[in-house]
Structure formats: structure tokens, C-alpha cells
Amino acid sequence: MSPLLDALLDLGPQLAEHVLLCAAAVALGIAVALPLAVWASRSPSVARVALGFASLVQTIPALALLALFFPILLAARGVFGEDLPTLGFLPAWLALALYALLPILRNAVTALANLDDELIEAADGLGMTGWQKLRLVEAPLAAPYVMAGIRTASVWTIGAATLATTIGQRSLGDPIFAGLQTQNWVLVLAGCFASAGLALVADALFGLVERGFAKRRPALVIAGAVLALAGIAGAAVSLIDWRGETRETVVIGAKSFSEQYILARAIGSVLEDAGFAVEYREGLGSAVVHNAVASSAIDISVDYTGTLWTNQLERTDNPGREAMYEEIVRWEEENTGALVLGRLGFENAYGLAVTQETAQQYGLATIADLAGVAPQLTIGGDPEWFERPEWIGVRDAYGLRFGEQRTYSPTFMYNALTSGEADVISAYTSDGRIAAENLIVLSDPREALPSYDAIVIVSPRMASDEALVETLQPLLGAVDVDTMRQANYAVDRDEDKWLPQRAGEWLLEQIGL
């Protein structure tokens, strides 16, 4: 069986949730847009305001709109209480419904405004009340155009809903984001095929309904509507858990890069072996993950001390590896109630990497060794590296003055190093390509670079679950940086790519689990 077909067949639950999310969003869009359109057809100023607002919403990128609902719902907790979900279905539903609003509203308003004046006069002249005119004349005559708007909205929504993955709602975006980050194009294609196929099906069914309205053939309308409803019902039924299990599911989050996918799967496998029901929320925005685990929208995440230090504790000093870790554990406990379970054992930090040959030629083992020879060397970094406090810190601590400084996109940085265009590059210390290219990461004796210890965080909801804490203990301190690099490389490399699940299981084998 082809890998693409395999990947497609694995997408059942994602497809079902995608269908339900889009159906709910378009339904809400219709429920808001149609009454608004009727009101707008009775009042030009309402039409202006409503269409202006919907157009404005449309100019917001879908990704940003989805992300914005996190803080909005967080603020809404003040009114609706702490149980209001801030991630997952609710924000995705609201954002997509807002997005679906414009095409429906615009078509409905335009259709109502352009109805034949003579027919409207005839409706009035025969003695129709406002409601009778709407029901008997305006609605049936506008129906084909309104349906065209609903059709457009559905196709847009199905496309935009793939972005719901980033705020923790399972969708057909899952394989797309996972595939993009791990450069697994089969997964990306599978996600694209599935969502494009779904969009085509929706387009065809609603096209049938639209034609039925336009040609006044109720059979077409009913056929299209029944098929669409059957699809939605099928999706809902497929998601019902027939095993009738009542135990709570542990939700594991992952940011959108390979290491996060692999660790999420490794942690998930360990929990499943111990009898836990596990669900994944992968491809979450980096900023979303911490908020998600702190608010128990997800239960387990892997984060990095340096990231939390800067972004959550908002600190700029560097107290050293141990002190930073201790401080973060204390801060989480006091501020979010989340439990820092412990360190996995490796760091995904910023480092400076050189080839074996360069290291031998100049006798390099530490960054301190670089200082003397730097003027003869070229350093390469990704576009943001030379602006980052990490670079400024390490440059000043060791007095590094390189002969030349060049910028590369992350993908080409390693090529630049191996081809000799650059002698030293900035690197992530757990990057798989370090192992693959046999590079040397220079050590940092003055601790100028902040540490980025990988740590496991458990949500406040699950923090007191002793069985869970117990099950995850063996992972702590067990993953060394070399094993992590190899696992990352198995997923990142161009040939014989592994899925994160397989790399995660391999990782567990390496540490004897």
C-alpha cells in the first residue's frame, strides 16, 4: 500500500472533527448572517455597519483570528467562569464562524437589495405583511444567491479550519503542520488532499442545493441537503466512543517542531502502556503551549527553561543552569499551579558549531578557544541570531570578533558550514544534523549562553495524579542530547524518514523503556 494512502486512511478522526467543526461554524455563520441580512435590507445604515464589520474581519489573517480568540476567551472567563475553554473547539468554532459570516452576509444583502422593485411593489400591493413578504417572496427569490454565499463560506471554512490545529483543535491541519515541521511531505499531501477533497464534496453538494433553488427543483435541494446532513451525522457518529470508557483522557501538547512531536509520542506511548487514554494536540503555537498547560487545556507539555525564563518569568539575567531550573519550578507552583515534573536530561540550547576539521585545525574545544582565531573566521547565523540577546551575551563574554558575519536561512546554514562558506554557525544543540554531519558544539565554560533544559510540565488538573507522575518518572534524566539528536535526525532527514511515533518508540528503546 502506498504511504500516501496509508496516511490518508489514518485521518479518519481528523476528518470527522474537521467536518463537525466546519459544519458548526457555517451553521453559526448562517444563524447570525441571515437575520442580520434581513435587518440590513430594512435599514441602509445597518447594512453599512454589518458589511463593514464582516469585511474588516476578513482582512484579519485566519491564523491571527484563531490566535486572538485565546486572549478573548481568557478575558471572558471573568464573566463565564473558569470552566470556559480557551483552546480547542470553542475558539476555533467562533473564529471560523466569524470568517464564514462575510460571504453569506454579502450575498444575502446583495440579493435582497437587488430583488426586482416591481415584485416588491406587487408583494406590498397584494397586502403582504413584512413577514409574509420575507417568507413568500424575498426568501425564495434570494435563496439561490444566499446558497451561493453559503457554498463559498463552506469552502473557505474547510480550508481555514486546517489552521485550528494551532490552537489545539484536532483537524485536517494536524498532518499538514506535523508534515511541514518534520519535512514529511507525504503527511502534508495527505492533509491537503483530504481537506481539498472535503471542500470539493461540500462545494458539489451545496452547488446542487443552489441549482435546485435557482431552477425551482425541490428534489435537488432536498438531495443536496440530505447528503450533506448524512455526512455530518456520519462524522458525529464515528467520533462516539463505543467502548463506553469513562476514564479521563490525558492530553499531550506539542509545539510545531520535530523534537516536540517525538517527545509527545514517546510520553504518550509510556502512558498508554500504563493504561492511560491519550490524546495529542500537536502543532500548537509556541506561545500557546505554556498557557494551554497552565490552564489545563492540555495536560502535559515539554518546554525549555530558557524559553520560560524569558517569555513567562520575563527575566533577562542568567543565574546559571541549576538556579534557573529551581526558580522556574517555584514560579510555576506559585503562579500557575502547574507541576514541573523534572528535566529530561538534554538541552535544546543555542550553541556554536564547527566541523571536525575546523576544530582540529584551530584546536577548538570551547568558545574561549575561538576568541584568538575569530578574526580569521566567518560566522553564519539564521536571520534573527545576530539580533538575539544570546549572541550579544556570548560575543561580549568571550570577546568574539569574527572576520565576517553572514546570514543564512536555517535550512542552508548546515550546507554553508560543510561547504566551507562559513567556519562557525549558530545551532540548536539537539538538532539532528549535528550528529548527522558529525559537527562539534563548542562548550561554554563561562555559561554565557542561557541553558535550555528540556522539562516536562503537568497541568494543574493532573498535577496531583500520582499514577501519572509515577509512570513518567523513568523518563526524567534519561534522554541524553545524542539520543535526542539521532531521533530528530530520523524524522528530519530527506530519505527513509520516520514518523514521530516511530522515532518516539525508538527513543524509548534507547533508554530501556
Place this chain on the structure above:
Amino acid sequence: MGSAPPAFLRFEALGKTYDDVTAVSDVSLGIAQGEFVALVGASGSGKSTLLKCINRLVEPTSGRVLLDGEDVLAGPAAPLRRRIGYVFQGIGLFPHMSVGENIALTPRLEGQSLPDARAAELLELVELDPAMASRMPAELSGGQRQRVGVARALAGDSHLLLMDEPFGALDPITRGQLGERVRRLHEELGLTTLMVTHDMAEALLLATRVLVMDAGQIVADETPEALLSGAGGDVAQALVEVPREQARRLAGIGG
């Protein structure tokens, strides 16, 4: 003018202005039951506006309209309009409803259904095949459509029939036939009919009373016979002169 107090339909100092344009100015007159009144005048003379004040498609800015002694503005508009048959200039059949459904609309608005036999009878009144009830308006000719329009206006059993340039879009032969048919229905059903037209010949042939309008005012209120014998003043006579002149020229060609 206005000498018979118990009029079926009365205009009292009726006026309608749009911003600074006066469409109808100070019209007072009464119309008795059974009259067939033609409202004639050039485009923009205010004849359609005056007609629409009766069923409130236009709301007057001054004065009032009394129907059976009651101000038409007294109650809600919808029930009033259902009591008044209305034939539209643009015919106004609903394209998404069959001929039968179009005809049955007025009873349906009242929450009643129109028996098939009654629909067939109405179609026969306007000289259409009752089998046409199941056809869609788009399948009919212009003349057939306006016949359906007349049938629809009669379906509410109203005694007042308003027609706004009802035959304007029809070819001359259809126009003549349908005009004659409406005139006979007017008599058979005991209707009171007001018809707006810009065609003086049509008015003279069909109506029992002709109102000539100019710049929002009634400038002549005469019987066809009186108009033809020179009454009604300059504006009215100029309009009467048009068909007369045509007839003379036709006779000249023939002779």
C-alpha cells in the same frame, strides 16, 4: 365636483410632495360605486401617485382618502390592500410560483385557500384555459401574464379594482381585447374601477368617467361623451386631439 356626499371613494384635499417636487396637489373628489374611472395625463402628471394613495403604496403628505367613509390610514396597510384588487404596470407575477399559486395569493395571505374550481373560474373570467394553473409565469406570453394579473386582482372578491397602466406593455391587439374583457368584468362583477393610462383613446373607449391630470391637479372631470364634444379645457382637448388626428390621417390614407 364632489356634489354627491355618500361617495364610495373620496379624496379630500389630497396632496403628496417628494422633497421639493409636488406630485399631487389639493385633489378633492368623490367616486361612486360602479364607476369606471380613467386617470389620464402626461408622464409625471401625478396620476399613478394619486392611484397609489388609495391602497397606501404612497402615503399622502396632506389631506386624506376615504374608502366607504373610512380613512385608509386608520388601520394597518396589509388588510386594506387585500380588500383592494390591484393590477400592476409591470404585471408583477411572482416567477417562483405557478399561475395557480399566483392567483391564490390574496386568500392565502388571509390564511385561506382558493378552491381549484374558483381558480378555474377566475382563469375563465380572463379567457384563459383553466389548465394553465399549473404553468409557470415564464412560460406565458405577455398578454396571458397580464390576464393572470387581472385574475389575481379579482381573487380577493374585492369590489374596488385599481389598475396602473395595466395594458401598457402589451401589443395593440391583445391590449384591445383585454381592455374590452376588463370592461365587461367591471359590469358583470359590479366593480368600481380606477385605471391609470396615458392613452386617451383607451380611456374614452373603456371608462364612464375620465379625470385628466396635469402637474398634480385634476384639470378635467368629464364623461367620454363630453370630452369628445369639446368639454374639459385645453389640456384635455390636446389629449383628445391625438387619437382624433390619428383617425383623420388614417382615413386620409384610406380615402
